[in-house]
Amino acid sequence: MAHGLVPLTEEEIQAALRDLPGWRREGDEITRAFGIRYHGGVAMIVHVADIERLISHHADIDLRWGKVRFSITTHDAGHKLTEADFDLARRIDAIAQAHMAEPIDD
Numbered sequence: 001m002a003h004g005l006v007p008l009t010e011e012e013i014q015a016a017l018r019d020l021p022g023w024r025r026e027g028d029e030i031t032r033a034f035g036i037r038y039h040g041g042v043a044m045i046v047h048v049a050d051i052e053r054l055i056s057h058h059a060d061i062d063l064r065w066g067k068v069r070f071s072i073t074t075h076d077a078g079h080k081l082t083e084a085d086f087d088l089a090r091r092i093d094a095i096a097q098a099h100m101a102e103p104i105d106d
């Protein structure tokens, strides 16, 4: 099993979340929403999708009027959280910043 696909322990998950303010845990997923205008959200999603293709890891993406939500888990690890999920979350944060998406508590 590749390193990124090993389920993290509870302690590892808590430590990773402490380093990723804005992301919250929902069961075996991590999730974060950003405020962004609809068409800007589309552009941001395309950028995220390009990176996802490069790293072979994909978020579930929910685009609404004025906001976009990313939810991440590792399907190949039985829908558990792995380092690959936190790696993608960090990349999404960087892309969100580049698109001037607003951190929102939602």
Ligand SMILES: C[C@H](O)[C@H](O)[C@H]1CNC2=NC(N)=NC(=O)C2=N1
Residues within 6 Å of the ligand: 056, 057, 058, 059, 072, 073, 074, 075, 076, 077
């Ligand atoms: C073969 C390919 O790399 C895998 O199916 C990848 C694709 N993207 C993925 N994305 C996510 N989030 N979890 C996975 O297990 C996963 N597996």
